[in-house]
Amino acid sequence: MKMYDDYELIVIGGGPAGLGAALSAREHGLERILIVERDVELGGILNQCIHNGFGLHYFGEELTGPEYAARLIDRLEGQAIDVLCDTMVLELIPGEQGHTVRLMSMAEGYRSVGSRAVILAMGCRERTRGAIQIPGTRASGVFTAGTAQRYVNIEGYMVGKRVIILGSGDIGLIMARRMVLEGATVLACVEIMPHSGGLTRNIVQCLQDFDIPLYLSHTITKIEGRQRVEKVTVQEVDDHFNPIDGTEIVFDVDTVLLSVGLIPENELSRAAGVEMDPKTSGPIVFENGETSVSGIFACGNVLHVHDLVDYVTTESEGAGKAAAEYVLRCAHTSHKRTCEKTPYISLVKDETVTYTVPQRIRVQCVDDHVRVFFRVKTPYKTPRRIVFRDGDRVIASFRRPYMTPGEMEHVTLKREQLDEVLGDELTISVEEIR
Amino acid sequence: MKEYICIVCPRGCHLAVDDENDYAVTGNACLRGAAYGREEAMHPTRVVTSSVRVRSRKHPRCSVKTDIAIDKSDIAKAMLLLDDVELIPPVRRGDIVIASLFGSEANFIATRDIDE
Numbered sequence A: 001m002k003m004y005d006d007y008e009l010i011v012i013g014g015g016p017a018g019l020g021a022a023l024s025a026r027e028h029g030l031e032r033i034l035i036v037e038r039d040v041e042l043g044g045i046l047n048q049c050i051h052n053g054f055g056l057h058y059f060g061e062e063l064t065g066p067e068y069a070a071r072l073i074d075r076l077e078g079q080a081i082d083v084l085c086d087t088m089v090l091e092l093i094p095g096e097q098g099h100t101v102r103l104m105s106m107a108e109g110y111r112s113v114g115s116r117a118v119i120l121a122m123g124c125r126e127r128t129r130g131a132i133q134i135p136g137t138r139a140s141g142v143f144t145a146g147t148a149q150r151y152v153n154i155e156g157y158m159v160g161k162r163v164i165i166l167g168s169g170d171i172g173l174i175m176a177r178r179m180v181l182e183g184a185t186v187l188a189c190v191e192i193m194p195h196s197g198g199l200t201r202n203i204v205q206c207l208q209d210f211d212i213p214l215y216l217s218h219t220i221t222k223i224e225g226r227q228r229v230e231k232v233t234v235q236e237v238d239d240h241f242n243p244i245d246g247t248e249i250v251f252d253v254d255t256v257l258l259s260v261g262l263i264p265e266n267e268l269s270r271a272a273g274v275e276m277d278p279k280t281s282g283p284i285v286f287e288n289g290e291t292s293v294s295g296i297f298a299c300g301n302v303l304h305v306h307d308l309v310d311y312v313t314t315e316s317e318g319a320g321k322a323a324a325e326y327v328l329r330c331a332h333t334s335h336k337r338t339c340e341k342t343p344y345i346s347l348v349k350d351e352t353v354t355y356t357v358p359q360r361i362r363v364q365c366v367d368d369h370v371r372v373f374f375r376v377k378t379p380y381k382t383p384r385r386i387v388f389r390d391g392d393r394v395i396a397s398f399r400r401p402y403m404t405p406g407e408m409e410h411v412t413l414k415r416e417q418l419d420e421v422l423g424d425e426l427t428i429s430v431e432e433i434r
Numbered sequence B: 001m002k003e004y005i006c007i008v009c010p011r012g013c014h015l016a017v018d019d020e021n022d023y024a025v026t027g028n029a030c031l032r033g034a035a036y037g038r039e040e041a042m043h044p045t046r047v048v049t050s051s052v053r054v055r056s057r058k059h060p061r062c063s064v065k066t067d068i069a070i071d072k073s074d075i076a077k078a079m080l081l082l083d084d085v086e087l088i089p090p091v092r093r094g095d096i097v098i099a100s101l102f103g104s105e106a107n108f109i110a111t112r113d114i115d116e
C-alpha cells in the first residue's frame, strides 16, 4: 500500500465542522477516515461556549455549546472513524496522487500519514491587541474575549473585577453577561462602527438585561496601568474612525476584553499553496467546498467566519459528501485531469457585498442547486433585492426584508439558472426595490 | 410605555408596549413580535447558563443550565446557589445539579459529561 493510501480522508480539526464533515463522508461511502484534533477532546470552540442558543435550525431545539458538540460526538459511535486528539497537524503537503499530513503528539511524537483527500476544518482564532494596536502600557489584564471565556468556563479562573469590552462581536457580548453573572462589573462595551457587530439577541440579553451601556462609534484610545490595567480612555470617532478631541471618557477598570473579530486559522492552508480570498481570509472554494488544490476541501470557520454553528454543520456535511465523491470518483488519475480542467464561473461582488462563499462555481458539477453565502457591507432596515447578473442579464433575484453585516445571508441558485450564464462571471449586488 | 427590541427574528423591530393599556404592542412587523413584547413586559424569563466546580483534575468546571427559562428577577439568586456546588464525577449530561429552584419546576442540570 502506498503512503497516500493510509487514509481516504483526513479531517484537520475536530470542531463541529470537522465532525460534520467526517460523519457525512462516512455516510457517503468512505471507510478510512481520520480526524485530527490538537485539543484533548473533540468539540472545538463549542466546549467553551456554555451559553445556549445553538442548534435551533439543525436540531430544532436550543442547546448549549457543549450539548451541541456532544450530539455530534455521539454520532461517531460505531462509525469506525479514527480520532486522534492531543495531536497537532504541523504541515500539509499536497501531492499528485494524495496528500501528506505531518502530525505531532506527546503520545506518538512526529509522523507522516497520507490521504487521498483532506478537509480543512481548523476553525478561527481571535484578533489580538497587537493586530489592532492600542497605544498605552503593556499592563496585564488585557485578554481576548475568547481566552477569557476559556479561563472562566473551562479552567474556572475569574479574569477581573471591573471590565470594559472593546468590540461588540458576539463573543464579547456573551462574555459581558458571563462576567456580570460571576460577580464582576462591566462598565461598557465600546464599538468603533456605527452599528453593532453582534446578533441583536445578544445585545438585548447580554447588554440591555444588565444595563451595560454600548458606545457605538467609539474606541479605546489608551490603556494605562503599571502592572495591571488601571485606566482606559475611550473616545468617539469620526466618519474616518479618527478619535475626536474632547470626547475622552476615562474608565477605572482592571480588565479589557477584546472582541474585535475572528480570523480563519489558515497557516496550514497557505503553506500548502491553497489559493486564498483576502476578503474572507479563508481559501477560495468551488461549489462543493473544494479549494484550488484538488482533493483539499474546506468548511466551517476556517473557510469564513460563521455566526451560527448550524450553518457550519450543514456546510461541512456538504464538504464531507464532496470529499467522498472525490475519493470514489475524481481521484482516479484520468478523471482527475478532466476535473481539474472543468470550466468555472467566478462570483464577482460590487461594493454592497463584502464576500461570497463559494467564490467559484463549476456549473457542470452542480447537481441541482448551490447555496451561496454572503455578507452585506452595511445594514438595511427596509427591503432590498439581491441580484445576480451575467453582464446586463438578470440570472436570479431574491428579496430580503432586512439585512445586516452581522448576520450571514444565503440564497440558492438553481442549476437551470446557472446554465443561463454565458460569460465566466456572475455579479452579485444589493439593490433598491423599484 | 416600555420599549424592547424584538429578538424573535433577526430583523430586530423596536417594540413599544403600553403597560397601562392592556400591554398593547406597537412597532412590531409581525404577530410573533407582539407576543414577545407582551411576554417581556409582563413576565420576562431567561434560561441561565453557568458552570460549577468539579472534583476532577482534568476538568475543573462543568457547564450547567436551567432546564426551563426562569424569572429574570431570579437570575442573581440562582447564580448564588451555584457557588456552593461541587460535583463528583462521573457526571452525565442532564444530571440534576440543583433541583426545583425556589420551589419551581426549574432545575439546574449538567450540560456535559465528565468521566473522571
Ligand SMILES: Cc1cc2nc3c(=O)[nH]c(=O)nc-3n(C[C@H](O)[C@H](O)[C@H](O)COP(=O)(O)OP(=O)(O)OC[C@H]3O[C@@H](n4cnc5c(N)ncnc54)[C@H](O)[C@@H]3O)c2cc1C
Pocket: A012, A013, A014, A015, A016, A017, A018, A036, A037, A038, A039, A043, A044, A045, A046, A049, A051, A052, A053, A054, A055, A087, A088, A089, A090, A121, A122, A123, A124, A146, A149, A170, A171, A174, A265, A268, A299, A300, A301, A302, A305, A306, A307, A308, A309, A310, A312
Ligand atoms: C466564542 C464564540 C461564541 C459563539 N456563539 C455562538 C452561538 O451562540 N450560536 C451559534 O450558533 N454559534 C456560535 N458561535 C459560532 C460557532 O460556534 C462556530 O461557528 C463553530 O464552532 C465553528 O466550528 P469549526 O468547527 O469551524 O471551528 P472550531 O469549533 O473552532 O473547531 C476547530 C478545531 O480545529 C482544531 N485545530 C485547529 N488547528 C489545528 C491543527 N493544526 N491541528 C489539529 N487541530 C487543529 C482546533 O483545536 C478546534 O478544535 C460562536 C463562536 C465563538 C468563537
Ligand code: SF4
Pocket: B006, B007, B008, B009, B010, B011, B012, B013, B027, B028, B029, B030, B031, B032, B033, B034
Ligand atoms: S416583530 Fe416580527 S419581524 Fe419584527 S423582529 Fe419580531 S419577529 Fe421579527
